[in-house]
Amino acid sequence: MSGEPSGKRPQGSLPLEAVSRLVALLRESGVGEIQVRQGELEISVKAMPEAPGPRPASEAEAPSMEPPVEAVSPEADGFHAVRSPLVGTFYRAPAPGEEPYVEVGDTVKAGQPLCIVEAMKLMNEIPADVSGEVVEVLADNAGGVEYDQPLFRLRPEE
Amino acid sequence: MIGKVLVANRGEVALRVIRACRELGVRSVAVYSTADADSLHRMLADEAICIGPPPASGSYLNIPSIISAAELTGADAIHPGYGFLAENARFAEICERVGVKFVGPSSHVISMMGDKSAARRAAREAGVPVTPGSDGTCANAAEAKRVGAEVGYPLVVKASAGGGGKGMRVVENESRLDAAFTEASREAGASFGDGSVYVERYLEDLRHIEVQVLSDAGGKTAAFPERDCSIQRRYQKLLEESPAPGLPEEARKGMMDAAASLVDALGYEGAGTVEFVYSDGKFYFIEMNTRLQVEHPVTEMVTGVDLVAEQLRIASGERMEVPPGASSVPEGHAIEFRINAEDPRRNFLPQAGPVEFYNPPGGPGVRVDSHLYAGYKVPPHYDSLLAKLIVFATNRETAIRRGLRALDEFAIAGIETTLPLHLAILEDEDFRQGGVSTSFLSERELTSAEGLLRLVPAGESSG
Numbered sequence: 001m002s003g004e005p006s007g008k009r010p011q012g013s014l015p016l017e018a019v020s021r022l023v024a025l026l027r028e029s030g031v032g033e034i035q036v037r038q039g040e041l042e043i044s045v046k047a048m049p050e051a052p053g054p055r056p057a058s059e060a061e062a063p064s065m066e067p068p069v070e071a072v073s074p075e076a077d078g079f080h081a082v083r084s085p086l087v088g089t090f091y092r093a094p095a096p097g098e099e100p101y102v103e104v105g106d107t108v109k110a111g112q113p114l115c116i117v118e119a120m121k122l123m124n125e126i127p128a129d130v131s132g133e134v135v136e137v138l139a140d141n142a143g144g145v146e147y148d149q150p151l152f153r154l155r156p157e158e
Numbered sequence: 159m160i161g162k163v164l165v166a167n168r169g170e171v172a173l174r175v176i177r178a179c180r181e182l183g184v185r186s187v188a189v190y191s192t193a194d195a196d197s198l199h200r201m202l203a204d205e206a207i208c209i210g211p212p213p214a215s216g217s218y219l220n221i222p223s224i225i226s227a228a229e230l231t232g233a234d235a236i237h238p239g240y241g242f243l244a245e246n247a248r249f250a251e252i253c254e255r256v257g258v259k260f261v262g263p264s265s266h267v268i269s270m271m272g273d274k275s276a277a278r279r280a281a282r283e284a285g286v287p288v289t290p291g292s293d294g295t296c297a298n299a300a301e302a303k304r305v306g307a308e309v310g311y312p313l314v315v316k317a318s319a320g321g322g323g324k325g326m327r328v329v330e331n332e333s334r335l336d337a338a339f340t341e342a343s344r345e346a347g348a349s350f351g352d353g354s355v356y357v358e359r360y361l362e363d364l365r366h367i368e369v370q371v372l373s374d375a376g377g378k379t380a381a382f383p384e385r386d387c388s389i390q391r392r393y394q395k396l397l398e399e400s401p402a403p404g405l406p407e408e409a410r411k412g413m414m415d416a417a418a419s420l421v422d423a424l425g426y427e428g429a430g431t432v433e434f435v436y437s438d439g440k441f442y443f444i445e446m447n448t449r450l451q452v453e454h455p456v457t458e459m460v461t462g463v464d465l466v467a468e469q470l471r472i473a474s475g476e477r478m479e480v481p482p483g484a485s486s487v488p489e490g491h492a493i494e495f496r497i498n499a500e501d502p503r504r505n506f507l508p509q510a511g512p513v514e515f516y517n518p519p520g521g522p523g524v525r526v527d528s529h530l531y532a533g534y535k536v537p538p539h540y541d542s543l544l545a546k547l548i549v550f551a552t553n554r555e556t557a558i559r560r561g562l563r564a565l566d567e568f569a570i571a572g573i574e575t576t577l578p579l580h581l582a583i584l585e586d587e588d589f590r591q592g593g594v595s596t597s598f599l600s601e602r603e604l605t606s607a608e609g610l611l612r613l614v615p616a617g618e619s620s621g
Contacts, residue, residue: 087209087226119226120256144230146208147223148192 074138074150080130081138081150088119090139090151102152106134114152117145132156159474160184160235160259164228165203167239168218170527170546171450172199175237178466187231189224191217193537198529205231212539218242221249228258235259235473237466241541244449245272261473262428263448270424271446275318275356281443284423286416289435289442291358299339302357306332314360315339317346317353323393324349328360363595364437366390366444367402369417370457372465372480373426374472380480381414381421382457383488388596389583391506396576396599397583398453399493400460403554403592406439407487413441414485420446429454429469452543453494455527459550460488490550491557495565497528497545499536501574503606510538514572519564523550523557526568536573544575554592558584578611579604586613 074081084090092100092115101113108114113125114134132154139151162185165175172188176199179186188203193212200206207227210217217223219242228236236258238244244262247269253260262268271277275295278288290309295318296302306313306329315338317325325346327338339355347353365388373379386402387395401410417432420443431451434441454465461484468478499509512535518526528545536544549564551557565581582604588594602613 087207087223087230089226089230120222120229122222144207147210147217148208 074153079135080154080156082114082128082152082154084117084145084147084149084151086117086119087147088117088145090143090145091116092141102134104134104136108134130154130156160470162187162233163235163237164233165237166224166243168194168197168199170529171239173529174527175239175466176203178470182467182470187233189227193539221252225252225256235261237261240449240452247272259473261469263426267424267426268448271448273318274320274445277445281420284420286420286443289358292356295354295356299336302339303332303335305357306335309359312360313357315342315355315357317350317355319350319352320346361435361437364435366596367436368431368433369413371417371421371430371432372468372478373421374478375427375475376477378478379418379421380485381418382461382485384410384413385453385456387453388594389598390596391599396496398456400456401488409439409441428472429465455525455546455548456492456494459492459548460490490552491554492548492550493557493561495547495580496543497547498542498576499544499573500542500576502576502579502604502611508542509573510536512572513570515569517569519567523560524564582611582613
């Protein structure tokens with residue numbers, strides 16, 4: 001399940017209670033997805049299909065654990081880097097066999113999901129924090145990512 | 159043997175564990191916050207993963223991040239060090255569930271020893287003397303009064319879930335007990351989410367003496383000669399030594415036997431420390447720390463046992479390798495000085511910032527465990543411990559002289575440290591005699607006449 005608030009990044013505290021109530025409702029009802037919106041805050045909770053199940057660490061190719069020291073900052077030349085807010089496994093698509101959330105060249109809106117980072121079997125959708133064009137995907141699909149590691153390079157909208 | 163250990167900590171203790179791993183041929187994984195990107199533990203481990211932002215709540219206490227890092231790197235064990243998650247029963251339980259070995263005892267034992275009144279009960283059942291007081295928690299002030307009438311005053315009301323002096327009140331006589339009981343209970347509820355309290359006799363003029371234990375899955379237990387940790391400031395240990403000066407052999411043996419029987423009764427696994435208060439030839443159990451302690455090198459120096467290597471052996475299901483004789487009276491004397499980033503001349507104001515020059519002492523009988531280097535920036539987010547200086551010599555007098563020499567040699571420029579305080583302690587006549595109580599520092603004041611820091615009896619300072 002994912003309980004990732006999308007929309008504008010909330011400045012205050014996350015309405016975690018509301019999220020957990022939605023998750024409970026989702027479980028009880030058996031529906032696939034619930035979306036609610038209040039003001040600028042939008043919460044969507046989605047039931048996960050069985051896959052992508054936990055992949056044994058050995059199977060996922062040895063994550064390149066190069067520390068996030070970039071030769072050239074992904075933010076250079078006016079680009080914007082979307083960074084991982086947590087440690088986990090990076091997936092470009094919502095589920096195996098499905099299309100990636102975004103491709104290079106796509107234009108995305110702030111709040112639009114770009115990928116999933118899985119941590120402790122929880123799928124966390126990572127939203128774009130600015131609107132703009134996807135210029136480069138900086139992490140390998142199904143590879144490990146660290147906290148603060150750049151995942152996408154965006155050219156922000158004017 | 160375990161193949162790869164994730165070290166869920168930072169600073170000197172992360173280095174201590176990484177060093178043990180390297181000597182045993184075990185691979186190590188460091189985790190670090192963005193504030194620790196230039197830290198030695200990140201550089202010396204075989205692999206390193208950034209787990210979160212500077213505040214510990216988002217990084218070193220971030221259980222999902224740490225577990226994910228272990229899964230991503232294929233670590234089969236997690237060493238928690240001390241502090242952070244080291245005594246977090248929930249973390250140990252999650253490790254158990256996801257099949258990563260937690261280097262330490264079971265979550266059940268951690269949780270029992272973390273509950274002070276349950277720990278007292280376990281100690282009493284194992285035949286370990288506990289401070290006279292209530293049997294478990296007290297439901298109300300009337301019950302506390304009955305205990306007071308039985309064991310005498312002064313009495314101390316303590317939070318069962320407590321620590322660090324929170325939810326604690328000392329009561330001189332029965333008339334103050336009602337108010338103290340209510341206050342302690344309310345404070346405990348606010349601090350720990352559990353307002354239950356217990357009462358025990360408050361002992362004055364006592365020494366803090368503790369016994370290091372190791373126990374393996376094969377049921378073998380070792381208790382080591384004691385550490386004296388009576389030099390404290392506001393319940394924080396500053397200087398520890400082994401053996402405890404002037405401790406009668408009977409008391410030493412009594413504490414070691416008591417610690418071993420508690421550990422056996424608990425079915426304990428790994429390293430731990432049983433803490434006692436000692437007063438007038440009598441000792442009483444206070445609590446058990448279910449982890450490696452800051453002051454463990456003192457025991458390593460007098461026994462020759464590598465406690466961290468033993469932790470890893472035990473966690474691997476192997477038998478511990480403790481040489482015969484390690485549990486007898488140590489030959490020689492070790493003293494540890496905690497060098498903190500605090501300014502003793504300005505009421506121990508915490509220090510952060512760049513270390514401009516760093517020259518640790520060397521020579522015979524000197525050990526320094528530290529994550530400092532010249533150019534390192536001490537971040538403001540974490541514990542103030544910068545380095546531990548441990549000196550070892552054939553007897554206490556020589557160890558004190560060696561300590562004076564090594565402290566004098568120890569140069570850290572750029573930030574103020576507790577180095578001058580330790581020199582002042584070693585110059586103190588009562589300390590040199592040995593066997594001072596935990597009120598040693600509170601009974602004294604620091605003066606810095608002529609630039610040299612000295613300890614004088616409280617109230618006599620002229621500035």
